[in-house]
Amino acid sequence: xxxxxxxxxxxxxxxxxxxxxxxxxxxxxxxxxxxxxxxxxxxxxxxxxxxxxxxxxxxxxxxxxxxxxxxxxxxxxxxxxxxxxxxxxxxxxxxxxxxxxxxxxxxxxxxxxxxxxxxxxxxxxxxxxxxxxxxxxxxxxxxxxxxxxxxxxxxxxxxxxxxxxxxxxxxxxxxxxxxxxxxxxxxxxxxxxxxxxxxxxxxxxxxxxxxxxxxxxxxxxxxxxxxxxxxxxxxxxxxxxxxxxxxxxxxxxxxxxxxxxxxxxxxxxxxxxxxxxxxxxxxxxxxxxxxxxxxxxxxxxxxxxxxxxxxxxxxxxxxxxxxxxxxxxxxxxxxxxxxxxxxxxxxxxxxxxxxxxxxxxxxxxxxxxxxxxxxxxxx
Amino acid sequence: xxxxxxxxxxxxxxxxxxxxxxxxxxxxxxxxxxxxxxxxxxxxxxxxxxxxxxxxxxxxxxxxxxxxxxxxxxxxxxxxxxxxxxxxxxxxxxxxxxxxxxxxxxxxxxxxxxxxxxxxxxxxxxxxxxxxxxxxxxxxxxxxxxxxxxxxxxxxxxxxxxxxxxxxxxxxxxxxxxxxxxxxxxxxxxxxxxxxxxxxxxxxxxx
Numbered sequence: 333x334x335x336x337x338x339x340x341x342x343x344x345x346x347x348x349x350x351x352x353x354x355x356x357x358x359x360x361x362x363x364x365x366x367x368x369x370x371x372x373x374x375x376x377x378x379x380x381x382x383x384x385x386x387x388x389x390x391x392x393x394x395x396x397x398x399x400x401x402x403x404x405x406x407x408x409x410x411x412x413x414x415x416x417x418x419x420x421x422x423x424x425x426x427x428x429x430x431x432x433x434x435x436x437x438x439x440x441x442x443x444x445x446x447x448x449x450x451x452x453x454x455x456x457x458x459x460x461x462x463x464x465x466x467x468x469x470x471x472x473x474x475x476x477x478x479x480x481x482x483x484x485x486x487x488x489x490x491x492x493x494x495x496x497x498x499x500x501x502x503x504x505x506x507x508x509x510x511x512x513x514x515x516x517x518x519x520x521x522x523x524x525x526x527x528x529x530x531x532x533x534x535x536x537x538x539x540x541x542x543x544x545x546x547x548x549x550x551x552x553x554x555x556x557x558x559x560x561x562x563x564x565x566x567x568x569x570x571x572x573x574x575x576x577x578x579x580x581x582x583x584x585x586x587x588x589x590x591x592x593x594x595x596x597x598x599x600x601x602x603x604x605x606x607x608x609x610x611x612x613x614x615x616x617x618x619x620x621x622x623x624x625x626x627x628x629x630x631x632x633x634x635x636x637x638x639x640x641x642x643x644x645x646x647x648x649x650x651x652x653x654x655x656x657x658x659x660x661x662x663x664x665x666x667x668x669x670x671x672x673x674x675x676x677x678x679x680x681x682x683x684x685x686x687x688x689x690x691x692x693x694x695x696x697x698x699x700x701x702x703x704x705x706x707x708x709x710x711x
Numbered sequence: 712x713x714x715x716x717x718x719x720x721x722x723x724x725x726x727x728x729x730x731x732x733x734x735x736x737x738x739x740x741x742x743x744x745x746x747x748x749x750x751x752x753x754x755x756x757x758x759x760x761x762x763x764x765x766x767x768x769x770x771x772x773x774x775x776x777x778x779x780x781x782x783x784x785x786x787x788x789x790x791x792x793x794x795x796x797x798x799x800x801x802x803x804x805x806x807x808x809x810x811x812x813x814x815x816x817x818x819x820x821x822x823x824x825x826x827x828x829x830x831x832x833x834x835x836x837x838x839x840x841x842x843x844x845x846x847x848x849x850x851x852x853x854x855x856x857x858x859x860x861x862x863x864x865x866x867x868x869x870x871x872x873x874x875x876x877x878x879x880x881x882x883x884x885x886x887x888x889x890x891x892x893x894x895x896x897x898x899x900x901x902x903x904x905x906x907x908x909x910x911x912x913x914x915x916x917x918x
Contacts, residue, residue: 489906
């Protein structure tokens, strides 16, 4: 018998001058809380602040300056947590002047910001997640990069090295540098790129079944699947980093002439995608092009659940689920099945928001309900 | 007070010194005896006038060739290639290396516009008995150098520079090696960062 993993949780949150919160001090119940408020009251801002302490940037893609309350010099956020990797306190301060960001975990600054990523162990479900499915490949690469950076040791440094080598190589291609110089940059590109591709391929293979199962459960029998769609042919098979690097080397050689014309690197992890396919009438169709709004939302939610699964497996703790008004625009049947699935699979702390009370039946309605109004939380 | 402002502005141009530190240094200097300040000024003047890159290896020196190149007890069959003169000090302090050096004066960095022409490569090939990239002339003592040790930094740029050097040097029949990467000696495995441990694992050796 396996011992049930313990859960990650936010225990206390302190915000200063973050978005529309001038001063906020909250004690969060272990099971979670349902937060109800009108549009513009600050529901999403609160989840944004919590998840900021996981990745140190806005999940909405907002620049740090815009997170500072209007007219203030900076913001501060701190949470007492039961972190997935042993953290008990995560804090961050940002100063608008000089755009300085200070992160600390358990009171001390991490050696690198990357070391502090994922200290809590949380997943956000947001209506904007539909862009994961309907948006450009860049959205899915960003998803992959965040999931893997937080859950696979070595992924982030490899990605950073790859991007750095890529920028340098592109600069060379633009200026028409000699083949010898291009070759000098290739080894760094191949080594880091190979690692990135191998980790993406391995994750997609592991996550595929979980994605299909959840998609089916929510959509009542429709089938969908997830697959790594690398820009380098065959790199989607289970390969190790050295094999992936060799595949990348071959692919680069094949596009060498075109690259010189175009002045930019044409293949590699920076051109990868994650294929999300729905099976219909005997064939696989891309959900991005052929999925209905409901199917795309369902796939996005299934992806987030797979992300939660990844955290659970990598860190042995139930992640915190942050649900931002996820049931908007879903038909009642789908909403109910998503709730059921969350009940079954996500026993960790759940912090959710909605505009009306009736939308909130997670944890069978057992969560305390708080109201939020104009940056103030009324417990 | 334009003189004080001038000095502050000059100090603030130094790496790692911001406006506040520059001000503090300026007022500190103003409080010291004039002799002491003159000594600093003379020291600055002399390095500016007398210290030049060694014509052979590129190391910063007051004599030509530098003390390392001119030392007959150094092993003339080994050349260690470093990015900056300051790297020589680090290697010399180990007392483990008895060969010669070659200072590149930087590393390849296309993003900063630094290519092979911006580095001190022109004088390296003749030392190895290869043709000078510019003149086509052969100089030095061909065949004397047995090994080139590339000691550029383990950054993406340093690695690219190393690969580029290897391409240049290998056709000359000279052995090219690279410094190993791994765990710091005397450190705790527990406190080493993940990237370093991963490198050390990848480069593990048979016992």
